[in-house]
Amino acid sequence: MYLLEMAPKFLLAIFILLIYVKLSGKSQIAPMSQLDQVGSMVIGALVGGALLSPTVSPWEASGLVAIWAGLLVLIRFIKSKNSRLRDTIDGKPIQLVKNGHLITDNFIKANLPVRDFETLVNIQGIPSFGDLKEVWYELNGSLTLIKKGDKDIAVLIIENGAISQDNLKQLNKDEDWVKREITKQGYEKIEDIFCAEWFDNKLIIYPYDAVREGNK
Structure with a gap:
C-alpha cells in the first residue's frame, strides 16, 4: 500500500528531473560551477525529502522540485547572456x-x-x-x-555577441580595435558574432549561422 501511494510522487519527480536535465544541457555532465553543484544537491535533498514525507502530496513534491529547477535553469540562461553577471556569480579563473x-x-x-x-x-x-x-x-x-616553449592559449574576445572586457584588457586592446578587426573580415556588428578568439596574433571569428549563411 505504501509503495502504491509513493508511486505517483516518484513518477512526477522523475518527469520533472528529466525536463531539468534536458533544459540544463550536457554541460551538467562536465565539471560544474559551485552554484551548479549546490543547486543539484538541493534538488536531490528536495526530491528525497518530499518523496519520503507522507504529509507532502505528489503535486506539492513536484512543485517544489519544479520551482527550484526552474530557478537554476533561469540563472544559467541569464549567465549565458551576460558574461559580467556570470563572473559575479561564479567568479573568474x-x-x-x-x-x-x-x-x-x-x-x-x-x-x-x-x-x-x-x-x-x-x-x-x-x-x-x-x-x-x-x-x-x-x-x-x-x-x-x-x-615554456608552447604557444599561448586562445583568448576569447567576443562571446555570444558581446565583448569580454576582462579578456580585452588582458590583451591591452580596446573596443575600437575589435570593431576594426571584425570590419576587416567583413562583419558589421559585434552582435553578429557568436564568438571570436585571439590566437597566434590574429582574430578568428565564428559568426552566428544566420549571418554566415547571409554572407555566402
Whole structure:
C-alpha cells in the first residue's frame, strides 16, 4: 500500500528531473560551477525529502522540485547572456603563474596550498614549476597551463555577441580595435558574432549561422 501511494510522487519527480536535465544541457555532465553543484544537491535533498514525507502530496513534491529547477535553469540562461553577471556569480579563473613567476598572493586567494598545486601540476606531466609559463586555477578546481616553449592559449574576445572586457584588457586592446578587426573580415556588428578568439596574433571569428549563411 505504501509503495502504491509513493508511486505517483516518484513518477512526477522523475518527469520533472528529466525536463531539468534536458533544459540544463550536457554541460551538467562536465565539471560544474559551485552554484551548479549546490543547486543539484538541493534538488536531490528536495526530491528525497518530499518523496519520503507522507504529509507532502505528489503535486506539492513536484512543485517544489519544479520551482527550484526552474530557478537554476533561469540563472544559467541569464549567465549565458551576460558574461559580467556570470563572473559575479561564479567568479573568474585565478592566474597562479605569469611569465614563469608564481603569483604567491593568488595562491592565498585561491585557497590552494602549494603542495596541492604541485600535485595537480605533476598529474599533468610537468616535473617542475620551472617548466611553467602560465597557469590558471579554474572554477572547477582544475588547472589550465602553458609550458615554456608552447604557444599561448586562445583568448576569447567576443562571446555570444558581446565583448569580454576582462579578456580585452588582458590583451591591452580596446573596443575600437575589435570593431576594426571584425570590419576587416567583413562583419558589421559585434552582435553578429557568436564568438571570436585571439590566437597566434590574429582574430578568428565564428559568426552566428544566420549571418554566415547571409554572407555566402
